[in-house]
Amino acid sequence: MSGDQERSHFSFPSHDELSSLVSWKPAGGATDSAGDPRGFGPRAVPPPVSLTDVLRGSMMDYGALARAFDLPCSAPSDVLAPGGMASSRELMADVGNAGNSMTPSSGCGGSATPMTPNSSTSWSSTEAAGEEDAERCKKDEPKQEEEVEKQRVKVEEEGGDTSEKVNKSKKKGEKRQRDPRFAFVTESEVDHLDDGYRWRKYGQKAVKNSPYPRSYYRCTTQKCPVKKRVERSYQNPRIVITTYEGKHAHECPATVRGSTHLLPPPSAMSTSFCQNLVMQQMNQLNNDNSLQANINPNVYLANLPPSLQQLQLPDYGLLQDIIPSFIHGGQP
DNA sequence: CGGATTTGACCTGCGC
DNA sequence: GCGCAGGTCAAATCCG
Secondary structure, three states: OOOOOOOOOOOOOOOHHHHHHOOOOOOOOOOOOOOOOOOOOOOOOOOOOOHHHHHHHHHHOHHHHHHHHOOOOOOOOOOOOOOOOOOOOEEOOOOOEOOEOOOHHHOOHHHOOOOOOOOOOEEEEOOOOOHHHHHHHHHHHHHHHHHHHHHHHHHHHHOOOHHHHHHHHOOOOOOOOOOOEEEEEEEOOOOOOOOOOOEEEEEEEEOOOOOOEEEEEEEOOOOOOOEEEEEEOOOOOOEEEEEEEOOOOOOOHHHHHOOOOOOOOHHHOOHHHHHHHHHHHHHHHHHOHHHHHHHOHHHHHHOOOHHHHHHHOOOOHHHHHHOHHHHHHOOO
């Protein structure tokens, strides 16, 4: 069933290399990770069937990845992902905590290790899918990190899986705090992508201006506060937008079960790393005369495949969220 | 029977 | 203050 469930089409401008660094095959017929996310048991050479595998694999290839982005890097430089199927390409970029795009120490990323199995194109960003949050977060920025951390500590102290009750216990007037997020845009016919973690669906809402509902998932691991939202682009139904929120307080089940040995801890996928990737990429593009136009979001979008352009173009608010500093800070 | 999903109700934040 | 939309809860239902 995995037939041509997905199609790849996103190649980042001038960095086709990247596509071979982070790529994977759809989890064969992969459908719902909530059901049975594991297809990658103790195989000798398990294919990168999960987002986790893929992304973490990419971490192992930090050196190569960094090279692709021209990042300063001390990691082994000759480690390169098998890459193989260029059918799936991803550029991920956690753009930071709640709109504050450059807070390397916020630790926001490390968390949700977002990846997209059945899919192709994907790239991520904080709030890429959370238009409303983007605005909200911009306003909350100053306090947000602090508050998020406080809340997390509080929850831990209370000891229960109170994470979901936080809202209720909050005093009035206190804004609801949001964990750092990043979103992935993925082309897939499957809504719920297998990322190696186990998720329980806890809600579904109709989305304004979209015929497709948004689904809400929570990580089923005890005390793990991570949530994710999954929705389809109303303009391109094949596009799935997955937004991760929070930080996993545990190992990825898939990883634990399988090939952990070479993998860095979840936290290794740090925000700053992701940020760096994107920012380096952006800077490089900016420094390249032939690509100067990329500082303009519209032109930038022009480099994206049609489906993504469609997705982002309406008022490119999403893209702005995805590469906020690049657009705003990159210019004099 | 236990765990996952569905779905309507409720809560919260925000814009007008 | 009101209405809207996003987000969450929890009872009902489904499914292995």
